[in-house]
Amino acid sequence: GENVEQHPSTLSVQEGDSAVIKCTYSDSASNYFPWYKQELGKRPQLIIDIRSNVGEKKDQRIAVTLNKTAKHFSLHITETQPEDSAVYFCAASTAGGSNYKLTFGKGTLLTVNP
Amino acid sequence: DAGITQSPRHKVTETGTPVTLRCHQTENHRYMYWYRQDPGHGLRLIHYSYGVKDTDKGEVSDGYSVSRSKTEDFLLTLESATSSQTSVYFCAISEGMVGDTQYFGPGTRLTVL
Numbered sequence: 001g002e003n004v005e006q007h008p009s010t011l012s013v014q015e016g017d018s019a020v021i022k023c024t025y026s027d028s029a030s031n032y033f034p035w036y037k038q039e040l041g042k043r044p045q046l047i048i049d050i051r052s053n054v055g056e057k058k059d060q061r062i063a064v065t066l067n068k069t070a071k072h073f074s075l076h077i078t079e080t081q082p083e084d085s086a087v088y089f090c091a092a093s094t095a096g097g098s099n100y101k102l103t104f105g106k107g108t109l110l111t112v113n114p
Numbered sequence: 115d116a117g118i119t120q121s122p123r124h125k126v127t128e129t130g131t132p133v134t135l136r137c138h139q140t141e142n143h144r145y146m147y148w149y150r151q152d153p154g155h156g157l158r159l160i161h162y163s164y165g166v167k168d169t170d171k172g173e174v175s176d177g178y179s180v181s182r183s184k185t186e187d188f189l190l191t192l193e194s195a196t197s198s199q200t201s202v203y204f205c206a207i208s209e210g211m212v213g214d215t216q217y218f219g220p221g222t223r224l225t226v227l
Contacts, residue, residue, distance in 0.1 A: 001173070006156075034215065043204065043218040044157065089156060100145060100164070100210050101172070106156040 002027040002094045006105025013080050014113050021108045023090035024072040032093035033073045034102070035064060039086045047088075048075070080112045117141050118219040120205050126225045133192040135222050137205030139185075143217075145210040146188040148172075148180060150201040151221075157204065163188055164210060195226040 003026040013019050025033075034049035050057045050064045050073065057064050061080075066073040077084055087109050091102040117140030127133055137146060147162040149172075159172030161180040169180050177199060179191045192199055205219040 043220055045218070046215045049215070100208065100214075101147075101159060101162060102216055103159075104157040106154065 002103040004103050004105040010109045012111045019077045021075045025092040030092040036089045037086045085112045120219040120222050124223045135190045137188045139207045143207040145208040147206040148190045149204045197226050200226045
């Protein structure tokens with residue numbers, strides 16, 4: 001089955017700096033890669049996603065890049081703010097017929113220091 | 115937030131007792147999922163459903179069973195709870211097409227003493 005590795009497990013940055021979180025996946029058939037943000041005590045919520053026919057996608061201060069050849073994708077947050085502090089999860093989809101599932105990385109705890 | 119509720123939100127039980135968690139959706143989505151979340155392990159899939167009475171196992175299905183008799187409800191049962199099943203359980207829903215977002219419920223914190 002699919003395996004998703006996520007690094008780093010913790011990341012601390014100063015407010016205004018950029019943050020980058022990287023994920024690798026094992027199944028070359030995976031074609032959908034969402035990123036979720038989970039604040040303390042809350043549910044995971046989608047912040048951005050990318051499909052395998054696109055190399056990069058941006059939404060304001062957040063961007064995701066995908067390298068299908070190397071089987072890795074990354075989340076980039078620019079101009080970080082304290083409210084960006086949370087756990088971030090990457091995921092990859094394996095799909096086919098009735099079998100649509102996401103496999104998640106183990107998460108990155110991002111701390112933005114004021 | 116998508117129309118997903120979970121009940122109960124918190125539960126404390128004793129080893130060996132049966133426990134059932136409920137996930138209810140008002141979005142009429144085809145797919146429903148149960149995950150558990152533990153420190154250092156992220157979100158791990160327990161079971162999922164791709165339609166009424168259609169279910170399949172995830173990566174950590176041992177000790178859990180599920181049922182889906184209606185589109186809107188997906189039940190997770192621990193037949194005989196163990197301390198290793200202490201966790202936060204999240205339900206999620208999706209329309210089930212590749213590229214569809216999975217929306218998560220608020221979670222249930224289960225403690226097995």
